[in-house]
Amino acid sequence: MASHRRPKQPSRTRTTVLTGAAAAAVALTAQSAQADPLPDPNKKGVKAEVDRLYEQATQATEKYNGAKEKHDTLQKQVDNLQNAVARGQGELNKLRDSLGSLATAQYRSGGVDPSVQLFLSSDPDSYLDKAAALDQISSRQLSTLKKVQAKQRTLAQQREEASGKLDDLEDIRKELKDKKKEIQSKLAKAQKLLNTLTAKERAKIATEEERANRASQRVDLGNEASGSQRAAAAFAAPKSRVGMPYVWGASGPNSFDCSGLTSWAFAQAGVSIPRTSQAQANIGTRINSLSALKPGDLIIMRSDLSHVGFYAGNGQILHSPKPGAVVRYEAISTSGMPFMWGVRIG
Secondary structure, eight states: OOOOOOOOOOOHHHHTTOOHHHHHHHHHTTOOOOOOOOOOTTTSOHHHHHHHHHHHHHHHHHHHHHHHHHHHHHHHHHHHHHHHHHHHHHHHHHHHHHHHHHHHHHHHTOSSOHHHHHHHOSOHHHHHHHHHHHHHHHHHHHHHHHHHHHHHHHHHHHHHHHHHHHHHHHHHHHHHHHHHHHHHHHHHHHHHHHTTSOHHHHHHHHHHHHHHHHHGGGOOOTTOOOSOHHHHHHHHHHHTTTTOBBOTTOBSSSOBOHHHHHHHHHHHTTOOOOSSHHHHTTSSEEEOOGGGOOTTOEEEESTTOOEEEEEEETTEEEEOOSTTOBSEEEEGGGSSSOEEEEEEOO
């Protein structure tokens, strides 16, 4: 089985100082990828291209998350089926042993015709008792045979189902491997592009990212009430995660991707929601207007529904935005991602 380990989760002390290109570099130190030819920095702004690559990486991450969710579900189903087959085989073996014991008892009763045994018996009454017992053994034998046949059919069906799911599991593992490679390729390309900048230019980008992170600490959220008790309970959890880094495929508690943050937050409130932004977009009650959002509502961003965060109040989103960034508050209007709709989970 292929292993898909996430990057080692950094401590909160370290993560608060990760910004911009520095955080991206940490995420990429163990990765090398076959990168497509880089665009000419003179033809297109480097930061704009890096942002584009990060967006593509986050989109691929949500596809990876979806495949991982399918993988985990299938793995549980396969494990359950294999356990059921093992238990069923044990039961079948016991039935066969029981059948063998009955056959042995029948054989020991003698193979002579019953009428001849009665004629030769010195104690007809005793013989008739034994004959009645023999009839009971035959009836039990027939019942056991039927159980054996039924158990064999069940085991054959379970083995066939497990085999099919194992084939599906192998396909999903290949998909996971491909998506992981795609994500790492995008991140490696972004890092390579950043490396073409001068130290001064890289420092400027890092400063902009740090400024966005610092602004998150001073955001005014107003005093709007949450849309539901569940939403309020879920929204309380990510407030304590501000400053934790974005790491693709991560779902807490010390690093997150976008849907990893929202699914983790609802789990803290005892509510299970799907893992991916696309699936989260289609649960609960849809809120089509920004003005109708309440704190704790999910916000679905981008036309492909590849980003999700929490509405925090006063036009702000609390989210894990992209590689190189941290969990933070941000104005929806300046996030650079189009709003699609909100989701209220009651």
